[in-house]
Amino acid sequence: MTATDLVPAGFTPPVDAETVSVEDYRAAVQRWLDEHAAELAKPAEHSLEAEVAQLGKVRRALFDAGWMRYGWPVAAGGLGGPDVLRAVLNEEIAERDLTDGTNFSIVEVLAPTMVSYARPELAAEMLPLLLSGREQWCQGFSEPGSGSDLASLSTRATRRDDGSWVVNGQKVWTSLAQYAQRCVLLTRTAPGHAGITAFFVDMDSPGITVRPLRTMHGIDEFCEVFFDDVVIPADRMLGNEGDGWRLAMDLLPYERSTCFWHRITYLFTRLDMLLAEAAKQETEPEAATDAAIGAAYLALHTVRCRSRDTQRRLAAGAHLGPETSVDKILLSTADQKLFDTAREVLPGTIELTDAHWRTEYLYSRAATIYGGTAEIQRNIVARRMLDLGKE
Numbered sequence: 608m609t610a611t612d613l614v615p616a617g618f619t620p621p622v623d624a625e626t627v628s629v630e631d632y633r634a635a636v637q638r639w640l641d642e643h644a645a646e647l648a649k650p651a652e653h654s655l656e657a658e659v660a661q662l663g664k665v666r667r668a669l670f671d672a673g674w675m676r677y678g679w680p681v682a683a684g685g686l687g688g689p690d691v692l693r694a695v696l697n698e699e700i701a702e703r704d705l706t707d708g709t710n711f712s713i714v715e716v717l718a719p720t721m722v723s724y725a726r727p728e729l730a731a732e733m734l735p736l737l738l739s740g741r742e743q744w745c746q747g748f749s750e751p752g753s754g755s756d757l758a759s760l761s762t763r764a765t766r767r768d769d770g771s772w773v774v775n776g777q778k779v780w781t782s783l784a785q786y787a788q789r790c791v792l793l794t795r796t797a798p799g800h801a802g803i804t805a806f807f808v809d810m811d812s813p814g815i816t817v818r819p820l821r822t823m824h825g826i827d828e829f830c831e832v833f834f835d836d837v838v839i840p841a842d843r844m845l846g847n848e849g850d851g852w853r854l855a856m857d858l859l860p861y862e863r864s865t866c867f868w869h870r871i872t873y874l875f876t877r878l879d880m881l882l883a884e885a886a887k888q889e890t891e892p893e894a895a896t897d898a899a900i901g902a903a904y905l906a907l908h909t910v911r912c913r914s915r916d917t918q919r920r921l922a923a924g925a926h927l928g929p930e931t932s933v934d935k936i937l938l939s940t941a942d943q944k945l946f947d948t949a950r951e952v953l954p955g956t957i958e959l960t961d962a963h964w965r966t967e968y969l970y971s972r973a974a975t976i977y978g979g980t981a982e983i984q985r986n987i988v989a990r991r992m993l994d995l996g997k998e
């Protein structure tokens with residue numbers, strides 16, 4: 608299936624991708640989202656199933672209307688135009704709280720790199736399935752013995768006589784793997800960094816077992832994924848044999864740029880919510896509470912400024928690298944500060960109720976772990992940006 612199969616004959620894009628200004632694009636997206644607010648609204652039910660269904664529904668509606676295709680290459684089923692159009696769309700979705708910020712962003716984490724490394728025909732076949740909400744993809748990088756030290760991963764891929772590969776090993780913390788149709792998988796094909804090879808794997812391949820793991824916020828957000836003699840055709844390799852480390856390094860900055868823009872917007876909606884709930888409190892706020900809210904705002908504003916600069920560099924064609932670790936440190940700090948402040952401002956809400964604040968507070972604890980831990984980011988800043996050496 609390609610974009611041609613998913614797009615009705617005679618479809619006319621709502622704006623011209625190459626000539627539209629960011630302001631006009633944003634205004635057109637806003638108009639469309641306002642007109643379709645009722646059909647896109649989040650369901651009242653709070654469950655991961657409902658959230659994943661909502662993700663699919665929102666992406667599909669945005670794809671059918673064309674919006675989800677802007678900023679993606681025409682050759683892979685997109686409508687072309689600059690990457691920044693994707694950031695604008697993500698921001699508008701987050702502003703309206705239509706989907707969970709993190710899960711919507713999985714597109715931004717995985718797809719740019721998949722598209723650059725996959726055979727053009729594979730990218731053209733698969734990307735529209737993701738953008739149109741028909742599929743979910745997952746990221747098979749971390750293993751029980753390889754998280755921060757990703758280069759030590761040991762899930763093995765061995766070439767067979769017919770050119771296909773057979774994979775054995777285990778991944779862990781694979782977000783939404785139980786819903787995913789495909790996985791961007793890192794495997795070991797030889798020793799060292801140059802011995803890591805990436806594949807684009809169908810999750811219904813025989814030999815794959817997915818076991819969801821319950822997090823402390825009570826949601827089976829991620830999984831263990833076992834690979835037992837899983838056969839992967841040769842044409843599912845991303846890049847060439849040994850390109851996996853380069854792919855991972857190219858992917859991580861995306862995880863720390865466009866999708867952060869989305870998360871930051873989402874966190875600002877939570878700050879607004881906090882202000883509204885604080886205003887309803889019966890007791891007069893103490894000066895310390897005001898100061899805490901001010902500090903949370905400043906932390907969010909700081910990461911937003913930084914992320915804006917990163918977006919600009921991306922738009923100018925810059926190759927993002929280790930400097931995006933600064934974005935990650937600022938984001939995780941702001942994320943946790945905001946929910947720490949909610950805990951302070953709304954006494955007992957997080958500890959004693961099942962309100963969304965509790966779930967979000969607990970999830971914010973993961974911000975210094977996912978996408979590379981806070982300690983590792985600081986090591987990267989120290990070694991690769993400040994040239995402070997290994998120890």
Ligand SMILES: Cc1cc2nc3c(=O)[nH]c(=O)nc-3n(C[C@H](O)[C@H](O)[C@H](O)COP(=O)(O)OP(=O)(O)OC[C@H]3O[C@@H](n4cnc5c(N)ncnc54)[C@H](O)[C@@H]3O)c2cc1C
Pocket residue numbers: 745746747748749750751752753754755756779780781782783829973976977978979980981982983986
């Ligand atoms: C919510 C969530 C979603 C995730 N989703 C995915 C996913 O979809 N796909 C995927 O592949 N992975 C995913 N991960 C995994 C994530 O990338 C890893 O948890 C992370 O890279 C850390 O690896 P680890 O858990 O093995 O911890 P470890 O690497 O074992 O680290 C343990 C502790 O030791 C510290 N540490 C380790 N090495 C050093 C060092 N050299 N210097 C200083 N301190 C060090 C770490 O900072 C950490 O505090 C997810 C994680 C979370 C929390």
